[in-house]
Amino acid sequence: MRIFLAPMDGLTDDIMRHLLTRVGGIDVCVTEFVRITNTLLPKKVFYRASPELLNSGKTVSGVPVRLQLLGSDPVCLAENAALAASLGAPAIDLNFGCPAKTVNRSNGGAVLLREPENLYKIVKSVKSALNGSTPLTAKMRLGYDDKSLALECASAIEDAGADELIIHARTKTEGYRPPAYWDWIAKIREVVSLPVVANGEIWSVQDYLRCKEQSACNDVMIGRGLISNPNLAKQCKLVSDGEPFNPIAWPDVVALLIEFFELTLAKMGEKHATGRIKQWLRYLSREFTEAEALFLTIRQDKTPQLITDKLKVCQAKVLNA
Template identity: 85%
Template sequence: MRIFLAPMDGLTDDIMRQILTRVGGIDVCVTEFVRITNTLLPKKVFYRASPELLNGGKTLAGVPVRMQLLGSDPVCLAENAALAASLGAPAIDLNFGCPAKTVNKSNGGAVLLTDPENLFNIVKAVKAGLQDGTPLTAKMRLGYEDKSLALACASAIEEAGADELIVHARTKTEGYRPPAYWDWIARIREVVNLPVVANGEVWSVEDYLRCKEQSQCSDVMIGRGLISNPNLAKQCKLLVDGELFTPLVWPEVVALLIEFFNNTLEKMGEKHATGRIKQWLRYLSREFPEAEAFFLTVRQDKTPQLISDKLSIYQANLI
């Protein structure tokens, strides 16, 4: 019964991973995708995507972080995967699910689901290149425009040698619109023997339980639901085990916000820090009404000092 933190470009970077895994309940993380074109990338690219490589491939809380690669060239993907593994990535994940138009136009992400044979060739080449035994996983959607090739794509990924498959229960055209078709994951499980992880539209414990039931998966990957409620993974596990849990209270969330803001400011600079904290506040407002109220106070602020001052005053008033 594992819970994965989903890779989301521009959202679940190493700063967010450190915070969420410390809150607890997360068993596996996956990096934001590293785009592979036609060259062997320098080591610094992989260290930037996963600073956890310097900590044995784990967050400070001890949660392993898989390296996700996105591309369509089997040879280049294999070479870069081997390099990432040599740097200490505990597993390599291949992205066959990104719905972004710019990515799909470059023959990456979900558009690859239109050609199961190409998927087979990519996975087979990367698997062959991982001669040190590093596990290879893949993340796919149910298809590009429709679900007609879902079973064929999953079978191709398995036959090529992948060790695990994560399935986002929507097509590219369905994007992130509810619902997620978890029952289709159950159909995929009927035709493959490798472990399958269910993903998509899990915002609450109730969603988590329904996802497991309909997908017939014991393992679930959660993305936006964990950004909105950092305690969700821990909550799911404790309630399933029949144990009591202590929900995060708003002052604890404010402390996480301050840590996130300061770390983002230090690592990424002023522009990213102000944008990222506003982004997280909008997600948190789904679970915490106070987040929406505070967002309105900083919405127009463009300098980090203004936001930092407001956070400090706000936190002091909560004590």
């Protein structure tokens, strides 16, 4: 069984991938999507999306990072996929699941699920360009407006030569509203033979176990659940092995937050770094009451030094408690 860290635009960048894979339990990462339009992108775009390319396509902890592409032009996607593969991407992933309106209006992401024949053309073109040297995977939802084409879309992706399929168990219209329809993944598994990874609404070990049972999948992809609980993947692995587990301790979370802020500040600058630390605290608040309290203390702060000082004060308090 494998656990994947989901690609989430503006959230699971290389810094987050580095920290979460170091915590442990994650077997595969997928980058935030690289948008492909009608040009061959320069190499620097792929290195920016996946700095791990400079480390044999792996995080510092040794977890492979697949590079995800989003677009609708079969030829241009193929050319860019071939370039990304030549730079050392361990696998190429195609995004057929993004529900964002701006993406869908540009004929990318989940809107392509309305046209299974186009899915086939895209996957076929990219598969041919990779020439068997680099695995090709795809991520889809159960449909756009409804689930009527779910089986047809999955079959088109398989028939075109994809090596693996990740399925987010909701339609575009359903967005991220619970529940996730894991049983529909099981229906898809009955009509395709390629490996399938289940995704959607996994916030806890109990969700993980239910997802595996209802989807009939051994492998799962977790997104927001891992941002909210950094050692959820490790907990799931321990449960699968029949071992007891303990939640990650708040002092360890604070140490992650401090390192995250330092790395993000160095990479992105003050404005983005302050927004990102607040964003992560909001997710962590789902699991840790302490995170909510810490968020409230920095919510109005815009000065990095002030935020850093408050993070370190919090760390000193929890270590001395």
